[in-house]
Amino acid sequence: MTKAKLFTIFAALACSALGALGLSAPAQARLTIEVTGGVEAAQPIAVVPFGVSEGLIPKEDVAGVIAADLVRTGKFRALPTRDMMAMPSTAAEVDLRDWGLLKMNSLVIGRVEQEGSGYRVSYNLFDVVGGKEIASSSLSTTAGGLRLTAHRIADQVYEKLTGQPGVAASRIAYITANGRGEGQTVTLRVADADGSNPQTIVSSNEPIMSPAWSPDGRRLAYVSFENRRAAIYVQDLTSGRRDLVASYPGINSSPAFSPDGQRLAMTLSKDGNANIYVLNLQTRELTQLTDHFAIDTEPAWSPDGNDLIFTSDRGGSPQIYRMSTAGGPATRLSGEGDYNGRASYAPDGKSITMVTRVNGQFRIAVQDLARGFRKVLSDGGLDESPSFAPNGSMVIYATVQNGRGVLATAAVEGGGSQRISQDTGEVREPAWSPTMK
Numbered sequence: 276m277t278k279a280k281l282f283t284i285f286a287a288l289a290c291s292a293l294g295a296l297g298l299s300a301p302a303q304a305r306l307t308i309e310v311t312g313g314v315e316a317a318q319p320i321a322v323v324p325f326g327v328s329e330g331l332i333p334k335e336d337v338a339g340v341i342a343a344d345l346v347r348t349g350k351f352r353a354l355p356t357r358d359m360m361a362m363p364s365t366a367a368e369v370d371l372r373d374w375g376l377l378k379m380n381s382l383v384i385g386r387v388e389q390e391g392s393g394y395r396v397s398y399n400l401f402d403v404v405g406g407k408e409i410a411s412s413s414l415s416t417t418a419g420g421l422r423l424t425a426h427r428i429a430d431q432v433y434e435k436l437t438g439q440p441g442v443a444a445s446r447i448a449y450i451t452a453n454g455r456g457e458g459q460t461v462t463l464r465v466a467d468a469d470g471s472n473p474q475t476i477v478s479s480n481e482p483i484m485s486p487a488w489s490p491d492g493r494r495l496a497y498v499s500f501e502n503r504r505a506a507i508y509v510q511d512l513t514s515g516r517r518d519l520v521a522s523y524p525g526i527n528s529s530p531a532f533s534p535d536g537q538r539l540a541m542t543l544s545k546d547g548n549a550n551i552y553v554l555n556l557q558t559r560e561l562t563q564l565t566d567h568f569a570i571d572t573e574p575a576w577s578p579d580g581n582d583l584i585f586t587s588d589r590g591g592s593p594q595i596y597r598m599s600t601a602g603g604p605a606t607r608l609s610g611e612g613d614y615n616g617r618a619s620y621a622p623d624g625k626s627i628t629m630v631t632r633v634n635g636q637f638r639i640a641v642q643d644l645a646r647g648f649r650k651v652l653s654d655g656g657l658d659e660s661p662s663f664a665p666n667g668s669m670v671i672y673a674t675v676q677n678g679r680g681v682l683a684t685a686a687v688e689g690g691g692s693q694r695i696s697q698d699t700g701e702v703r704e705p706a707w708s709p710t711m712k
Contacts, residue, residue, distance in 0.1 A: 306470030312692035313349030318380045321354040325385040326364025333387050335421040344429035344443035349691020374403045393417040410435045440666045446708040448486040486706045489532045496530035529573045540574035575619040586616040621667045628661040628670050639672045652685035662707045671705045
């Protein structure tokens with residue numbers, strides 16, 4: 276396979292925003308999330324509409340947000356409000372026999388009350404089968420933070436019932452565009468995990484790609500062609516301040532934050548070949564890690580920061596390699612297939628997700644690092660840009676449906692799947708944030 280063809284493959288997958296983005300939704304269009312699958316043994320749960328203090332009209336339906344968050348995981352089936360026999364909002368009002376008759380496993384109740392200029396939201400979680408209360412909490416919030424509070428409660432309920440942290444309070448970065456050709460406007464956006472609260476981070480008439488979250492969820496790194504050449508920026512999501520961190524001749528691509536947030540791995544070709552470099556964001560010291568005549572690109576850090584994985588064609592076809600961040604030899608990780616790329620670690624470091632080619636089709640797969648076993652998660656023809664959920668239970672990726680780009684999620688080990696789209700246009704290159712504190 277020629278270098279030119281390999282560059283074409285890498286560009287088509289790692290930089291798909293150049294050609295795949297078409298007409299998009301308006302600037303602040305909300306993502307639409309459709310649950311497309313779940314486990315057959317989804318747990319029945321009732322989330323009762325939360326009570327409110329007299330005269331209070333919250334702007335968010337807290338119980339509705341919690342129920343929707345739980346349903347999207349694919350592990351829960353929420354009881355419709357119309358089928359509820361009672362509407363308790365305090366523990367004293369609960370008769371678990373009512374919910375047992377409805378064959379519920381779990382029950383969530385709660386209240387929203389005024390607290391100064393904000394709210395206090397309290398909830399109780401009951402094990403209906405066991406006949407006891409198993410969790411309760413009270414959270415203070417502002418009016419604007421009410422929805423995030425509901426997400427946090429959903430995550431607490433999810434963790435109590437499954438033993439695994441939830442992801443409802445996380446966010447998604449993604450790219451969309453408006454128009455085509457020279458009139459195209461490309462936008463990097465961030466939205467809540469349920470598609471609400473979309474915010475535009477940066478817009479340009481030139482391509483934007485490869486968004487990457489900092490480990491604290493406060494910054495995004497990305498590649499922009501706004502000056503008609505590739506450059507890497509790091510942008511603070513609170514202040515909007517952004518710093519140009521790489522604008523060398525040639526390729527500037529694939530930024531990835533280290534687990535401590537102090538370094539940024541990237542691909543540069545400033546000295547001829549595409550190699551992996553690490554930039555210290557404080558000192559701006561640049562260290563070259565790979566030095567090979569092949570194409571080395573798409574770096575990703577291990578959770579402990581000791582290793583990097585990357586895509587390289589040094590063996591004749593694009594494959595996944597691993598090397599120490601201190602330098603040294605690279606070892607091939609990917610096994611089967613003539614194309615494996617765009618890899619990243621699961622949060623626990625025990626597996627990686629990647630794009631793999633199966634019978635000429637690009638799919639999303641997860642590979643167990645200890646056993647080398649690979650599991651294909653998707654069934655599209657041009658699936659790309661996989662990113663683990665912060666709890667490792669799902670992978671979000673970009674795919675094509677009915678001729679336009681959408682996002683999708685797939686469960687790694689049982690759970691739900693979703694399709695994420697906008698009413699018009701396309702969304703691409705998703706990146707799942709860490710859980711927001």
